[in-house]
Amino acid sequence: MAKNFFDKIRPTFSEGGKLSWLHSSFDAFETFFFVPNRTTRKGGTHVKDCVDLKRLLIIVVIALVPALLFGIWNLGFQHSKVFGLGWGFWQMVWYGFVKIIPLYLVSYIVGLGIEFASAQMKGHEVSEGYLVSGFIIPLIVPVDVPWWMLAIAVAFAVIIGKEVFGGTGMNIWNPALLARAFLFFSYPSKMSGDSVWVGGLSKALAGGTPWKGGEVVDALSGATPLSHASLDGLSAAGTSVWNLFLGDIPGAVGETSVIAILIGALILVCTGVASWKIMCSSVLGALFVGWLGNVGGVTDIPCWEQLLLGGFAFGTVFMATDPVTSAQTECGKWIYGFLIGALCITVRLFNPGYPEGMMLAILLMNTFAPLIDHYVVSANVNRRLKRAKTV
Amino acid sequence: MSDQIRLKKGLDLPIAGAALCEVTKRVTPGLVAVKPTDFRGMVPRLLVKEGDSVKAGTPLFADKKNAEMVFCSPVGGTVDAIVRGDKRKLLEVRVKADGKNEAVKFDVPKISSLDKQGMTSLLLQCGVWPCLKQRPFGTVADPQADPKAIFISGMNTAPLGADRDFTLKDDLAAVQAGVDALGKLTKGGVHFSLSAENYAGSEFHKLSGVIFHQFSGPHPAGNVGVQINHISPINKGEVVWTVDLPLVAVIGRLFLKGVYDAHRTIAVAGPAAKNPSYVEVPAGVSMKDLSAYFEEGEVRIVSGDVLSGEAVGPDGFLGFYHDQVSVLKEGNYYEMFGWINPFRSKKFSASRAYPAFLRRKKYDMDTNENGGERPFLMNDVYGKVLPMDIYPLYLFKACLAEDPDKMEQLGIYEVIEEDVALCEYVCPSKIDIQNIVRKGIELMMKEM
Numbered sequence: 115m116a117k118n119f120f121d122k123i124r125p126t127f128s129e130g131g132k133l134s135w136l137h138s139s140f141d142a143f144e145t146f147f148f149v150p151n152r153t154t155r156k157g158g159t160h161v162k163d164c165v166d167l168k169r170l171l172i173i174v175v176i177a178l179v180p181a182l183l184f185g186i187w188n189l190g191f192q193h194s195k196v197f198g199l200g201w202g203f204w205q206m207v208w209y210g211f212v213k214i215i216p217l218y219l220v221s222y223i224v225g226l227g228i229e230f231a232s233a234q235m236k237g238h239e240v241s242e243g244y245l246v247s248g249f250i251i252p253l254i255v256p257v258d259v260p261w262w263m264l265a266i267a268v269a270f271a272v273i274i275g276k277e278v279f280g281g282t283g284m285n286i287w288n289p290a291l292l293a294r295a296f297l298f299f300s301y302p303s304k305m306s307g308d309s310v311w312v313g314g315l316s317k318a319l320a321g322g323t324p325w326k327g328g329e330v331v332d333a334l335s336g337a338t339p340l341s342h343a344s345l346d347g348l349s350a351a352g353t354s355v356w357n358l359f360l361g362d363i364p365g366a367v368g369e370t371s372v373i374a375i376l377i378g379a380l381i382l383v384c385t386g387v388a389s390w391k392i393m394c395s396s397v398l399g400a401l402f403v404g405w406l407g408n409v410g411g412v413t414d415i416p417c418w419e420q421l422l423l424g425g426f427a428f429g430t431v432f433m434a435t436d437p438v439t440s441a442q443t444e445c446g447k448w449i450y451g452f453l454i455g456a457l458c459i460t461v462r463l464f465n466p467g468y469p470e471g472m473m474l475a476i477l478l479m480n481t482f483a484p485l486i487d488h489y490v491v492s493a494n495v496n497r498r499l500k501r502a503k504t505v
Numbered sequence: 506m507s508d509q510i511r512l513k514k515g516l517d518l519p520i521a522g523a524a525l526c527e528v529t530k531r532v533t534p535g536l537v538a539v540k541p542t543d544f545r546g547m548v549p550r551l552l553v554k555e556g557d558s559v560k561a562g563t564p565l566f567a568d569k570k571n572a573e574m575v576f577c578s579p580v581g582g583t584v585d586a587i588v589r590g591d592k593r594k595l596l597e598v599r600v601k602a603d604g605k606n607e608a609v610k611f612d613v614p615k616i617s618s619l620d621k622q623g624m625t626s627l628l629l630q631c632g633v634w635p636c637l638k639q640r641p642f643g644t645v646a647d648p649q650a651d652p653k654a655i656f657i658s659g660m661n662t663a664p665l666g667a668d669r670d671f672t673l674k675d676d677l678a679a680v681q682a683g684v685d686a687l688g689k690l691t692k693g694g695v696h697f698s699l700s701a702e703n704y705a706g707s708e709f710h711k712l713s714g715v716i717f718h719q720f721s722g723p724h725p726a727g728n729v730g731v732q733i734n735h736i737s738p739i740n741k742g743e744v745v746w747t748v749d750l751p752l753v754a755v756i757g758r759l760f761l762k763g764v765y766d767a768h769r770t771i772a773v774a775g776p777a778a779k780n781p782s783y784v785e786v787p788a789g790v791s792m793k794d795l796s797a798y799f800e801e802g803e804v805r806i807v808s809g810d811v812l813s814g815e816a817v818g819p820d821g822f823l824g825f826y827h828d829q830v831s832v833l834k835e836g837n838y839y840e841m842f843g844w845i846n847p848f849r850s851k852k853f854s855a856s857r858a859y860p861a862f863l864r865r866k867k868y869d870m871d872t873n874e875n876g877g878e879r880p881f882l883m884n885d886v887y888g889k890v891l892p893m894d895i896y897p898l899y900l901f902k903a904c905l906a907e908d909p910d911k912m913e914q915l916g917i918y919e920v921i922e923e924d925v926a927l928c929e930y931v932c933p934s935k936i937d938i939q940n941i942v943r944k945g946i947e948l949m950m951k952e953m
Contacts, residue, residue, distance in 0.1 A: 116841070117839060117841070141877075145877055147841060147842065148839040148840060148841050148842075148843070149839065149840040149841075149843035149844055149873070149875060149876065150839065150874070150876075150877060151836075151837045151838050151839050151873070152837075152873070152874045152877070153805075153835055153836050153837050153872040153873060153874060154836075154872045154873075154874055155937060155940075156816065157937070157939060157940045157943065158929055158937045158938075158939050158940060159811065159812045159813070159926050159929045159930045159939065160805060160807050160811045160812070160814065160816065160831070160833055160872050161518070161520065161811050161812075161833065161870040161871070161872060161930065162873070162874050162875050162876075162929075162930055162932075162935065163853070163854050163855055163856065163875065163930055163931050163932075163933070164843070164849060164852035164853060164854045164859065164861075164875040165854045165855075165856040165858050165859065165875070165876075165931075165933045166844055166875055166876025166877070166879075166933050166934075166935065167876065167879050167882055167883075167933050167934060168844040168845075168876065169844045169845075169858050169859075169876075169933070170856075170858055170882075170883065170933055172844070172845060173858055239877050239878065239879070241879055241880065242879075243882070280880075281880065282879070282880055282882065283879070283880030283881050283882045283934075284880065384857065385856075385857045385858050386856060386857040386858070387858060389885060437882055437883050437884050437885070438882060438884075440884075442884040442885075442898060442899075443896060444885065444888065491896050491899050491915070494894065494895070494896055494915075494916075495914040495915065497894070498738075498740070498894075498914065498916060499914075501738060501740055502740035502741050502742070502743075
């Protein structure tokens with residue numbers, strides 16, 4: 115039936131049709147429903163693997179779902195806890211659901227809108243790259259971020275971060291992180307501090323009388339555990355290692371639960387969609403600097419606990435492994451991942467201004483990934499030159 | 506003893522329809538064609554007219570740049586048609602066999618009595634020289650060049666590829682004569698690669714006068730380009746020659762029988778092949794003569810293997826270098842939600858995004874692209890199927906950027922299209938990688 119519908123409207127969008135200028139959009143919708151009937155071309159392989167970008171990217175989205183589901187519950191849980199509401203499970207889920215849906219709407223409408231428009235302008239097919247970026251963005255921004263800010267951030271990330279470089283596959287920085295960085299530096303008051311990570315809290319504090327019928331039990335418990343960056347601080351805030359691992363703590367929607375992220379990591383590694391090398395080396399890098407900090411007396415947090423804190427796990431699994439912006443060579447991936455982990459913890463330990471280093475570490479290494487690759491590839495080139503000389 | 510080289514990267518396509526190694530049938534020569542387009546870097550000068558009568562071994566056309574290099578009719582008969590394409594480009598010279606199969610009798614001296622010069626001019630004169638290909642770039646060998654060595658792959662790992670142990674089992678003497686003759690052309694020796702799994706089982710290990718190497722691993726371990734990369738990689742300024750094993754026998758037959766005899770046993774195989782089997786055919790056989798082996802309906806007939814062969818259609822002809830015809834169903838259908846279907850059990854994927862890697866079965870592959878063309882996104886899929894010391898993605902991008910210096914640095918001399926065909930097969934962005942590399946090679950040839 116759907117086939118007939120597409121067949122019927124195809125002439126309108128084909129060349130010469132009334133809406134032929136909308137061809138890219140038609141194509142995007144059609145290929146969403148149907149794998150196209152195109153056959154392999156002259157001069158190439160006659161058979162092709164059945165994997166395509168849609169499939170690979172949908173796997174990333176599926177891998178993100180556990181983190182999203184946990185985050186939705188956690189939104190309600192934190193809200194209920196801070197305001198002493200004593201909600202049940204479904205009330206918490208409903209609260210989180212209502213909070214997160216507008217963010218997704220803004221993220222996809224603005225982001226995909228720009229992607230469609232730019233594909234339309236260039237006459238390309240619409241690339242699926244934004245499916246993943248758009249899914250990640252609501253998971254890493256504060257849940258109370260005003261929608262217009264999010265819309266501007268998404269527009270910035272897609273236009274300046276991606277389209278000006280030529281679109282999907284050509285970008286230098288991870289678009290989702292770019293959106294977050296844009297918010298972070300443009301609207302610092304909405305993006306950091308003790309109150310932004312629990313839904314409804316900043317509004318309540320600003321309004322003086324917090325919540326109809328409720329009192330803020332303990333405003334400070336809205337701070338993420340990262341802001342108590344010592345063992346004493348953590349235990350004073352009542353955060354145990356188990357809490358960090360499970361993720362029932364304040365923070366960005368997707369980043370708190372290490373368990374949910376590990377499920378996602380398992381999916382990504384088993385399907386081979388994301389590079390396990392980057393994940394491993396990032397963990398190694400973080401452990402190394404965490405250990406140095408521990409031995410050097412900068413912090414009393416054991417190095418392995420650093421892995422559970424803040425956005426480290428989420429960044430390592432879902433953002434450092436972005437195939438476009440990460441290092442492209444296998445050897446380069448080890449260096450790239452290690453430096454991300456190491457830089458993240460370095461920022462955490464030595465920069466009191468920014469308690470979280472993951473975003474900046476990844477963006478910085480995105481910038482340097484081509485340089486790492488350049489040296490790895492140069493080694494190959496030199497090997498070839500040397501071979502020519504010795505023979 | 507020979508050295509053993511284990512390759513891990515690559516992929517053996519589980520494609521259905523392999524030819525059974527039992528029955529060999531014979532096609533009596535009808536219409537055959539010699540296609541100048543099979544020979545890269547050669548500009549043809551026609552030597553015959555329509556209606557001329559020719560024998561097997563009569564030159565049909567020669568290379569404009571090197572008049573000595575002639576391309577001969579594989580059968581006796583009359584020139585049926587001369588087919589030209591755009592800008593009068595010569596595409597095919599068709600010869601209709603008369604059934605008598607007369608051949609030009611060449612005066613062939615003993616191999617041992619010839620030096621390099623003598624051997625070269627003999628092979629040129631008798632029309633077997635085009636059997637030699639040259640790397641870099643896969644052109645017909647330049648008779649003036651001094652090759653570092655000559656390489657022959659004794660194993661065929663291409664999907665549904667002909668088993669040369671089977672197809673050449675009665676031609677061992679010709680293969681031996683062929684390698685003896687080739688040995689005269691280079692000081693670097695004739696390198697012969699065999700599968701490590703079946704080293705002693707292969708009759709070819711009895712050959713003398715060659716340097717043996719053993720390779721193990723999935724396709725493209727049998728590609729001579731990959732083998733050269735591991736035995737003695739090609740550097741700037743160097744030249745090596747390669748000969749496909751069935752064509753070594755063609756060279757050998759010249760010395761055994763004194764005639765140009767290019768017949769060969771080919772595998773007709775593939776998911777849309779009727780009774781996939783081995784067939785003895787003249788060189789350049791018409792697909793019409795093989796139509797009994799093709800299923801009805803919309804099928805694609807490929808001269809060569811499914812990865813790097815040429816779609817010739819039901820009226821086409823077998824390529825000069827090919828000993829295989831692959832038959833595939835055209836995949837011009839829509840598949841609802843194919844990309845989101847968790848199992849999709851009828852399609853094969855080498856990636857673990859589908860559970861295909863858990864199944865051990867052969868697939869009826871067709872020519873559907875399975876997706877739309879996208880920019881390069883995944884960066885680690887190409888290296889996994891190219892067992893060479895090369896960064897494929899960087900090489901492809903250098904080709905796209907038309908930057909000869911970069912291409913040279915990144916190893917364009919070491920690959921031709923067939924070596925990167927698997928990269929194209931696995932590419933989730935459905936990019937025409939072989940065409941990119943082809944354009945890169947053509948640019949390099951122009952620059953040099």
